[in-house]
Amino acid sequence: MIVSSLILISGKNIKKEALMISLSNAKQLVTGSAPGFGWVLHVAANTVNDLGKAILAFAKIPGVESVTTLAFRKPTE
Numbered sequence: 001m002i003v004s005s006l007i008l009i010s011g012k013n014i015k016k017e018a019l020m021i022s023l024s025n026a027k028q029l030v031t032g033s034a035p036g037f038g039w040v041l042h043v044a045a046n047t048v049n050d051l052g053k054a055i056l057a058f059a060k061i062p063g064v065e066s067v068t069t070l071a072f073r074k075p076t077e
Helices: 048-059
Strands: 003-011 026-034 038-045 064-073
Touching: 003 048, 026 048, 038 048, 048 064
Parallel strands: none
Antiparallel strands: 003 038, 003 064, 026 038
16 A cells, blocks of 8 residues: 655755655655745655654754645555
């Protein structure tokens, strides 16, 4: 089962390169700039717990002020 989420990363002067981190059992699929807000990321993970760990990893990046979940999708079984 793959779960995915769109998240907004807000902060000052965050470079795209800083967002390219290892996420263990999750991966960043798409990164897009959100002018005036920061970055929007599409992240997919093996489990809900792995997705939560990935979101926490983004929150620890220097300069990140907030991480907001914009959408969450868990496939129906």
